Amino acid sequence: MSLRDQTILITGATDGLGRALAHRLATEGATLILHGRNPAKGRDLLAELRDQTGNERLTFETADFAELDQIRALGERVAARDRLDVLVNNAGIGVERAPQRSADGLELTFQVDYLATYALSCLLTPLLTRSPRGRVVNVSSAGQAPLDFQDVMLERHWDGVQAYCQAKLAQIMLTFEHADLLRGQGVAINALHPASYMPTKIVKGLFAVQSTVEEGVTNTARLVGDPALAEVTGTYFNRARPARAHHQAYDEKARTRLLALSEELTGIPFPATPPLAA
Template identity: 75%
Template sequence: MTPTRLSEQTILVTGATDGLGRALARELAAQGATLILHGRDAGKGAALLAELRAETGDGNGDRFTFEKADFSSLAEVRSLAERVAARGRLDVLVNNAGMGVELARRESVEGYELTFQVDYLATYMVSCLLTPLLVRSAPARVVNVSSAGQAPLDFDDVLLERGWDGVQAYCQAKLAQVMLTMDHAELLRGTGVTVNALHPASYMPTKIVTHLFTVQSTLEEGVANTARLVTDPALADVTGVYFNREREARAHAQAYDPAARARLLEVSERLTGVPFPALPLPVS
């Protein structure tokens, strides 16, 4: 399908009030896109809207809107998806919201390991619940912001109740995003909706990095690599691919194991109560 011009597209960016998400929002806004910006802090959301409107001359127009949702609550994740679905059009979904490496185990409102919920289960829910809208809006794209840091899931202890480790929690959630990418892409093949994942850059100067690691990459590099998956016409028909920065790459071996991906979908459905979509999708 011929890509729609960016100035005619509506794009949802989750985790848009800080770091990569905020910088990506500024880049897409400058190129003319209509943006739905998600965050968990209404004050930061209002500040971002004001900044984008000032930079683009949009004034108090409706090209930029903010949707508040705390991904530590699955009810809020569902509400966000339902509000976006009611808008009637979505050309691009950028699943960017996430946590970094935690120093101690925390649980969500539902009692799930927090990193797995925020970094993966929320991505799963938003992607599934918005699939019908994306198909109706095709050509459309889903971009999952993952990481080169990937670790296999132990399906006997996905929530790390017996042996929590912050690096394992982060890396298994990021691999789960890639695994979802492959199944979602296969489901939507031929519908005009593409689904890809990427490692945007290593250790960018964002708040989830600087408290533990030394910065290695610029934020601009991460934005350029992410925006490319959103806007590049050459990628209009590319789907089910994991990119390391700007190049196609090989993810962890578990991502290519159909049995492991099937188990992950079963776990995801059970924990969230949201079934993985099936074709044909509802038309309204």
């Protein structure tokens, strides 16, 4: 399908990669559902996109991923819509300098960077399977660290790099499970490391910039709309190339354990059987 015929949800669309991707896809004429936690920034983004691209098929949804109830409410609002062709799980926080807890008492990075991806992927699966060619793009990272299931919330020893990298690996593990569930259902589900150390707010001040935001947008947009990738699923990409993720991503027992933990923490079950496309 042409991007002009698709409805796409981008989480974390008010800054960085998400904002630049919104510009790219709005220019292409896609219908966009844009998410952020700040309503004022959302209004500014919509005005900017309409002025610069002429695209009027844009809406904004507010949700703070530090609260599970808000994540669930966002998923339910989008699930009530008539159509969704692509889910881009992009929202996230970077390497934090000090430990933080979510409103639900969970390690904040794990909730924002991973549990939100899990919840939205589960809640929106029925709608995605009704698309002629659905896609899920999970914006992960080459920075990956294994989960210690005895201390996922890092209560014994918190480290910002570990918190970020384990959440990003969890996204990839979910990608593989979700792809297996929907194989043959017409939904392509992939994860990617878009580019290294782009000049975004989660990088500036912590790391030296190595890549442009434009590079990250190009690699992400490719998974969103490249017809050649319509049937590629269950793959981790490092930029534009398929790559090998951390070995824990291929451990089926670890993935099963992660899904059970995710359901326990969010109260949202992983779809048990593939839904039938309408």
